[in-house]
Amino acid sequence: MAIADVAAPLGQGFHALAPGDLAAVVTALEMREPPASLKRLVPEADVPLQLVRWKAAEPAKYRLLYRRVGAKWLWWSRLAMDDAALAAIIHDSDVELYAVADRAGVEVGMLELDFRTGGEAEIAFFGLIPGATGKGFGKWLMRRALQRAWGREGVSRVWVHTCTLDGPSALPFYMAQGFVPYARFVEVFPDPRGLGLLGEEAPQVPVLG
Template identity: 50%
Template sequence: MSDHPTDEPRLCLDGYTVVPPTHVAAVVTYLEMREPPPPRSREGLPLAAIGADLARYRALYAAIGVPWLWFGRARMADDALLTILSDPDVEALALVEDGRDIGLLELDWRQPGEAQLAYFGLVPEAVGQGRGRRLMDEALRRAFARPIGRFWVHTCTLDHPGAVDFYRRSGFRAYARAIEVTPDPRLTGDLPRDAAGQIPFLAE
């Protein structure tokens, strides 16, 4: 990389692209599966439909996503988010334990013939104890319960470092990659200033 990067994005000869200090960048990986893998578990999960409960959805989304700089829904106005969550082809579910929401599973069938795993995650203290695998089993069962030819998801390098490997072990195949550059949501006020401390500020 150049020793003196400017504030303007540009492609350098060595392949690097300078990102403005007010922005963050991530490598996005797209994954898909065309048919469900053999079921691994038929154990039921305590899932609750979130529906149009925006306060519940936003609280769970933040609890899971703030440590990883999830900003998509945080930037969305209430009316736009309500339109999505109220759609009969969108299903947002909370994984509930001891009366507390600890996981989010959001499936989107709005594109004919396919389903998107729109959001999937656990609160930090629930990670690494087998709940993610069971929640994925439920995601697969629900997604392919409808007549689809493709189930897909995307994740990025701002997310949990094990995300891509988890999706691949679940049966997804990586098929595309992209670079996302976006205003730092901590600077725009969409996320708290102390979110995702592992991602440093460049514009103080």
């Protein structure tokens, strides 16, 4: 169906957003047991990356990496938090935060695991900066994520979510790693660029007006 005039009544199934809002379809995925691939020895000498645990990271340092990884996909929720609220999460003993660093020590990605719900591990944030994608490093990072998630005593479920603002390969990637979609919902939120939290890093999502 073509929408020729936004002032005209919308067809069934269409919902107008308030000026300045964005909407995304979110898919939640879960894994109820470790994939068999985690038990196999995988040579990784050629992967020029390492995970570096960030304990008690400064909020400003965290936001810088968060933005480098996620600005293209309009990650914004952590940018809207003040220092105290952000620190309460990333300094929690049941939250594990890692930077992905290259051989020169430059951070090129991030991994955040949230164990605050008993028996569960959420892959809260997972990603590489644009220049590090498309090289097969995502599989390496996911393997590391799952090893740590399933390595925590008492974990019986690992879950993650992605949305239609993420790269088109995100959902197929998670499914290929063994995650099974179990829920879908719509999230409506203010455009973070309109709030001044982000600039023009996501040209694939036009700013209206």
